[in-house]
Amino acid sequence: MTEQQLVKEVVIVGGGTAGWISAALLVKMLGKSLKITLVESEEIGIVGVGEATIPPVIHFNEGLGLDEATFLKETFGSIKLGIQFENWGQQGDSYMHAFGNFGKDYPFCTFHHFWLKAKQLGLSDNFWDYSFNYQAALQNRFTKLDSIPNVNLQGLVYAYHFDAALYAQFLRRWCETLGVVRVEGKIEQVHTRPDDGFISAVQLQSGEQIKGDLFIDCSGMHALLIEKTLNTGYEDWSHWLPCDRAWAVPTESVKPIVPYTRSIAHQAGWQWRIPLQHRTGNGLVFSSKYWSEEDARAHLLANLDAPALAEPRLIKFRTGRRLKQWHRNVVSIGLSSGFLEPLESTSIHLIQSGIIRLVKNFPHLGIKAAEVAEYNRQSQLEFEHIRDFIILHYKLTQRTDSKFWRDCQQMEIPERLARKMELFQATGKVYREQDELFSPIAWIQVMLGQGMVPQDYHPIVNALPAEQLSELLSYLKTIYSATATKLPQHDEFLKQFCQSDAMNTA
């Protein structure tokens, strides 16, 4: 093996959320054996949206060794217990995709089967009575609680809302103290090796060249290395997910700061509302085929709950995935690797799982085809599973008030998703495939929440007489709601645990 094949110098192109998250994990895990340089251009800037996350973000930050309170302070963060979906099944409907377990699973039989039988018998009505996260969210309450005291039940499972641009800046400061070298400048040329097409260096406007063995493309939708240089190709998924635009606008903060994201469906798209400590992030994701940019903008502005703090900003995107996330000596992470709309807040997660996967498969002795293929296989499956979960929300609508929703109902869906829906409808069963991100309880909530009622439940449930089933459900319901009532208000938790200094002086 020659010296040249060893990977010792990593160049990260881009300093948005993807760039700095990637730099952070690399320097933390492999910083002793790598030289890490990050190039970014203030003139080009970052996409600057992306404020809601899912629970694995907590483990990622813990892995880096970040202090949670400091991180939340610095990013004006708040707590997220789930996503409330409004007007998705039918107009006027509302349900929550709450994080965490529901009720208590039995050996070989998950809780929802017990609830399905109880529902058939008229013993229970609302599945969300058995979600501790939902009960707490409903009352705007939160504290850090791993389990409910004295009973063997899971506590609150949470993620964060935060200002993603501040997260990147926070990580930048942290990375620079650990030795990541940041270079400011606009890349104008990319040099490749004539023999194998691998990238050898990026060249800035100033003429400076930055050489590397491995390049991480975090250049966002520019996809400067993976696409503009290597022409890797893109698989377009807009026939399944037709939204291709978003208007984003911040508004003044509204009290109380609710501990959940809101996703409100409109005539040809949906609106997000994400409460931070100092403001609320809002946006409207929509399909330009069904809704003009001007009308969508006006609709968003008419549906804000507080004065706007800036002019709405339009972001265009194309849903899909890069054909290979890793090609030659370029690994694409973040928006350069593909785009899935933020309906289930998965982009920052995809960045984190992408860089974790690279660390696990780090090619320190040289890039091996088998390792690249495995990386790409895992990344592709991960993207597809999330894509299917997002399509589910559109496919399962019963709305007929616009052509957009009627077309969503009628569209052909991926075969794997069709199988999953059919199985649940017929049997109440849902299985997690391989390392799929969303657990069965996430799927169950969306399917039940949007009106899919299974025809059957598992027969293990019949071992429990109806009277005991009723007692069990009323016990769980009482515990969840009584415990939630005793929790501090979310606003109070933020004030005590992580109030941003700017809020203290406001």
Ligand code: FAD
């Ligand atoms: P960018 O932020 O665009 O960064 C690109 C970087 O590359 C910049 O630093 C830029 O300067 C640099 N660059 C580009 N070209 C050059 C060049 N020639 N020379 C030098 N530097 C260059 N994710 C979530 O998890 N939750 C959400 O709620 C969420 N909401 C979203 C809402 C919308 C409407 C959109 C579009 C995305 C949302 N996302 C969300 C996704 C999230 O915004 C992105 O995943 C995240 O910001 C990562 O962006 P990035 O770092 O890949 O790209």
